[in-house]
Amino acid sequence: MIPSPRSVLFAGLAALAFAHAPARAAPLPDLEDWAGVERAARGQTVRLAMPGAPAAAGAYLEWASGELGRLYGVTLEVSTDPAGAAPVAAPNTANAEAASPDLLWIEGDGFPALKRADRLSPPFADRLPNWPLVDLESHPSNLTDAGEPTEFRLVPWGLQKLTFFTDTARAGPSDGLPRTADALLAWAEAHRGRFALPAPGSLAGRRFLEQMLFDTAAEPSVLLAPAENSDFAEVTAPLWRAMERLRAASWHEGRSFAWSDGEALDLLAKGEVDMVAGLDPLAAAAAIRQGRLPTTVRPVLFDGGMVGGTHFLAIPAAAPSPAGALVAVNFLLSPEAQRRKADLAGWADPSVLALKALPQGIADAMRADARDPAAPSARALAFTIAEPHPEWGDRLVDEWARRSVR
Template sequence: MKKLLSTVGLAATVFSTSSLLSTSAFATDWQEIEAQAEGQTVYFHAWGGSQEINRYLQWADTRLQQQYGVTLKHVNVTDIAETTTRLIAEKAAGKNTGGSVDMVWINGENFKSMKDNALLFGPFAESLPSWQYVDKSLPVDVDFSEPTEGLEAPWGVGQLVFIHDSESLYNPPQSFSEMLSYAKAYPNRLTYPRPPEFHGTSVLKSMLIELTDNDPALAKPVSEAQFDAVTAPLWKYLDEFHKVAWRGGKQFPAGTSESIQLLDDGQIDLAVTFNPNAVYSAQASGKLEESTKAYAMQYGALSNIHFLAIPWNAKSSAGAQVAINFLLSPEAQSRKGDINIWGDPSVLSSDYLTGSAQNTQQFKSVAEPHPSWQAAIEKEWLKRYGS
């Protein structure tokens, strides 16, 4: 039987993370955790902007109820930063048990914020039985360069890619420089989601990486002096791009779903997604034509691991551990990676996967900047273009 943290290890963990953890939540035996989880409802805060993802989570709820008596309630959020704010408020109010959030889908700046504010339960990730299946060659122990320290479990691989219809746009732009030239030649045909929606912010980060040839400063915490100098090429680029962008750069899609809809309606020539296989599931559901294809810029695709975590005060921490363990199982990861269902690239070694999940498409990878750059870029974008 796979063991969890020892009493001594648990005590050290509690003090080292400054988290007010319930010792009963760290059972010494996985079967005990499963027993505690039975009958619990897990309120899972996750982005809900994709019907494919929403349907997948409905399937996961059914399987969790059947196998473990755990109910998974998807709390649809536009931006997980909303959940971070809620948890900070609960922390300030001294609500250290019985919290309103049991599980979160996070990475990047939101993880760092939750970690810095001691809002996370754990470490728990490496104690999950399904941890044995995880591909350790992936950067599963860091999140936007921030060590995860077992406070979140990897769930999938994200890559920023563009979608085009090969019948109407046979040779799409291969760089952001070419994208600007294309936009000038064909005004009102290109755009990107409105930051701080994470697809939009990801486009900005990708632009900045290419325009600065991945300035080494991007891998380190941002400073005010660095920010102004490093981001200057980005604002110069956007000032030009917005003049010829869709709706004159005065309006932006709300997210990837609207971006894909605009592409399918023929209003724009490129859509954006953080799933290199999203085009297949969109084709399967009739949202995109069979002639659509996904591609990455020549410089590479902005890439990261996305994770699952449990707040320090979760009411159903045992249920959340069981849910995360299931979502990391070969069954759940194979279904999630199925290009006709979600197509999200798996974090498991391919030996444990079945079907199309074994061969999901991935592109040349470009690492995320340090998470501190994200909030700074979003703030400046809103200041310049948000009104």
């Protein structure tokens, strides 16, 4: 398997950050006394482990750090490198617990393993003051990760959705672009070398395989159950036939890839390809606004929906500053912080909050961004295929890696 930088970072963090954490979760402060939580948090330093964070998140996190200090006296330190974020350098060290991060970003499928190992804090998310603002109607993925209920041990932070992007100046009007897996294959074969496959081992690569399987499987509902319950070879046979054809028709015959949304959009901007895939549905709209893409780039989504979900923040069981972590994560869930995060002039990471629950000015600003022609509509963003059971993704990635080295 060809691991992505992000998957390596997450795997390394999960292994190092929790291998020596205490099995029993440390108690959190009494969330019913939120004023007391804020008092206890003042003066604390909160360490957020965010391995593989997108470059666009940097300015947003700097702003969030400043606001947390100004409003609550909390210092936010962010590590994007597992070598710096990993709380344990060696087993059985005396300071293993003290070195744990206070917050951990979870954007892949790592939650089930962490939950089974009891490495996360007890449930808390639904008792945060800003929890009532979370959109559970349009985005039920705010309550699940990798096919498992979060049990309120994770706080939804932003939305991800497999999205294709194309420059309509070269590829033609949006209404003529592929809206099914079969149509994508036909388009790629008619425009050889102009579609870039997402990198094997990357999260976008995993979601792409899952998407193609949903569209090619005879009975997609089996993907919501463990893969061991089905005949994997039989279910995936149509997928591999499609992927072999798609690889042959792709950029550099599927031997070169972009590892991130940013790299994929760079290929599009340079004219090396006409269609790419990414996980941030607002990425193209943001890149256009920031002058990094032509104004003719548009998102392309399948009519039957696209695989997507939520990325989260968790408080590790051994977090040394749990009060500060609670205050920080509640602030990151606030209307002001979610609006700033979704701003097309910045990170452009979709909000997890319900517009109808927000102050009028913030809701209006978010609606204005949603009307950007390079952004999917709110309806399209909500029309999401749930991530399959993680066993399917694991086996798809392994099998595609095996086939890729033939």
